[in-house]
Amino acid sequence: MSDVGRRFLKHRLAVGGLGLIVALILLALAARQVAPHDPLRQDLPHALAGPSIEFPLGTDEFGRCILSRILFGARLSLLVGVIATAIGAGAGILSGLAAGYFPRLDAPVMRTMDVLLAFPSILLAIAIVAALGPSLGNVMIAVGVRSIPSFARLARSMVLSLKELEFVQGAAALGASHARVLFRHILPNSVSPLLVFSSMQVATAILLAAILSFLGLGVQPPTPEWGKMVSDGRAYLLEAPHVSLFPGLAIFIAVMGFNCLGDGLRDALDPRVGRVAVE
Numbered sequence: 001m002s003d004v005g006r007r008f009l010k011h012r013l014a015v016g017g018l019g020l021i022v023a024l025i026l027l028a029l030a031a032r033q034v035a036p037h038d039p040l041r042q043d044l045p046h047a048l049a050g051p052s053i054e055f056p057l058g059t060d061e062f063g064r065c066i067l068s069r070i071l072f073g074a075r076l077s078l079l080v081g082v083i084a085t086a087i088g089a090g091a092g093i094l095s096g097l098a099a100g101y102f103p104r105l106d107a108p109v110m111r112t113m114d115v116l117l118a119f120p121s122i123l124l125a126i127a128i129v130a131a132l133g134p135s136l137g138n139v140m141i142a143v144g145v146r147s148i149p150s151f152a153r154l155a156r157s158m159v160l161s162l163k164e165l166e167f168v169q170g171a172a173a174l175g176a177s178h179a180r181v182l183f184r185h186i187l188p189n190s191v192s193p194l195l196v197f198s199s200m201q202v203a204t205a206i207l208l209a210a211i212l213s214f215l216g217l218g219v220q221p222p223t224p225e226w227g228k229m230v231s232d233g234r235a236y237l238l239e240a241p242h243v244s245l246f247p248g249l250a251i252f253i254a255v256m257g258f259n260c261l262g263d264g265l266r267d268a269l270d271p272r273v274g275r276v277a278v279e
Contacts, residue, residue, distance in 0.1 A: 004268045004269060005268075007267060007268040008264055008265070008267075008268035011263070011264040011267055011268065013260040013263060013264060014260055014261055014263060014264015014265065014267070014268070015264070016257075016260060017256065017257040017258065017259065017260025017261040017263075017264065018257075018260075018261050018264070019257075020253055020254075020256070020257030020260075021254075021257045021258060021261060024074055024078065024253070024254055024257065025078065027071055027074060028071065028074035028075045028078055029075075031068075031071040031072045031074065031075060034071055035065070035067065035068035035071045035072065036054075036055075036056065036065060036067060036068060037055075037064075037065035037067075037068045038065075038068065039064060039065065039068040039069040039071075039072045039073075039224045040064065040222050040224075041064065041065075042062040042063050042064055043059065043062075043063030043064070044062065044063050045063065046059050046063040047059060047060070047061055047062060047063040048060070048061055048236060048239065048240040048243065049063070050240070050242060051242060055067070057070065057242060057246045058240070058242040058243070058246075060229070060232060060233065060243050061232065061233075061235075061236060061240075061243070066229070066242065066243065066246050066247070067246075068224075069224035069229060069247075070224070070226070070229070070246060070247055070250050072224045073224040073225050073226045073229065073247070073250070074226075074250065074254075076136065076219060076223070076224075076225050077206050077209065077210065077225070077226050077250075077251070077254060078206070078254070080136070080139060080140055080143065080205060080206065080209040081202040081203070081205040081206040081209070081254075081258070082202060083140045083144070084139075084140045084141075084143035084144040084147070084205040084209065085144070085147065085198055085201045085202045085205050086144070087140065087141065087143075087144025087145070087147075087148075088143075088144040088145070088146070088147030088148050088150070088151050088201065088205075089147075089151050089194070089198055089201075091144075091145075091148045091151075091152075092147065092148040092149065092150065092151025092152040092154075092155065093151050093152070093155045093187075093194065094155075095109050095113070095148065095151075095152040095155070096109075096151060096152040096153065096154065096155025096156040096157075096158075096159065097155050097156075097159055097182050097186070097187065099152065099156045099159075100155065100156035100157070100158070100159025100160045100163070101159050101163060101178065101181075101182055101186070102178075106156075109152070110152070110153075110156065113148070113149035113152045113153065114149075116145075116146075116148065116149045117149045117150075121146045121208065122208065122211060124142075124145070124146050125142040125143055125145075125146050125208055125211075125212060126142075126212070126215070126217060128141065128142035128145055129142045129212060129217045129218075130217065134216070134217045134218060134219075134220060135219075135220070136218075136219050136223075139209050139212055139213075139217070139218045139219070140209075142212070143205045143208050143209055143212075144205075146208065147201050147204070147205070150197070150201070151194070151197070151201075154193060154194065154197055155190065155194065158186070158189075158190035158193065158194075159182075159186055159190075162185075162186050162189055162190065163181075163186060167185060168181060168185050168186060171184075171185050192269040193269075195265060195269070196262050196265045196266040196269065197262075199258055199261050199262035199265060200258065200259055200262035202258045203254070203255040203256075203257075203258035203259045203262070204255075206251065206254050206255055206258070207251065207255050209227065210225075210226050210227030210230070210251050211227060212227065213225045213226070213227030213228040213231070214227040214228065214230055214231040215231075216228075216231070226247045226248075226250050226251050227247075227251070229243070229244070229247035230244045230247045230248050230251070232244075233245075233247070
């Protein structure tokens with residue numbers, strides 16, 4: 001086993017976070033087989049029922065099984081988190097590479113990123129969804145655009161620190177094209193910080209997508225989605241707190257899992273870390 005693997009396995013929070021993520025992915029993939037009920041089937045006589053054998057996490061205001069809706073909602077939340085992060089990473093990394101490597105592009109690209117960073121994340125996402133319309137695809141775009149400046153700044157900083165090193169200068173002196181230098185020599189040596197940042201951005205994307213759905217700008221009913229489930233349960237917090245509690249707990253578990261994974265990857269991939277947190 002490599003030193004990276006050993007450092008990662010010593011990080012208990014990271015291993016725990018990875019376990020949570022794997023469990024969520026497996027449950028999401030097997031939602032149809034694991035869910036005790038159809039997540040869309042209404043059973044009004046059992047509306048707002050508490051946890052029981054038939055409904056392990058209770059039911060919502062329409063008598064729908066909360067556990068089943070959480071399991072199917074995991075598919076959407078994880079999908080939004082991964083795809084939105086991929087959108088932000090793809091556009092942001094390319095912009096950062098160009099800005100850091102080509103001096104003439106540095107100012108226009110980074111000033112554009114500064115403008116995007118001037119808007120609070122949630123307001124920028126709300127503006128994009130409001131302009132495009134509430135839907136799953138538009139939520140992914142909005143959440144992805146929000147993360148572009150952060151990826152661009154990180155990629156640019158990595159290029160600036162690497163392009164003056166001897167192996168990069170040597171490749172350029174031997175006639176390597178700009179594209180070869182960027183994607184063969186600079187980008188592979190920037191993977192570690194970008195990977196760590198991406199894992200943490202997935203957590204942020206899941207949380208932001210849940211906020212948009214909570215505000216009614218995300219996935220539309222009756223599709224099960226964690227943020228919308230929390231929003232729907234607000235009116236019943238006193239008589240049936242479980243309607244909002246369990247979807248909120250699902251969001252917490254997913255966000256904590258990705259954050260712990262990112263923290264562990266940072267410690268494992270950074271050779272300068274002298275002591276790995278074990279608690």
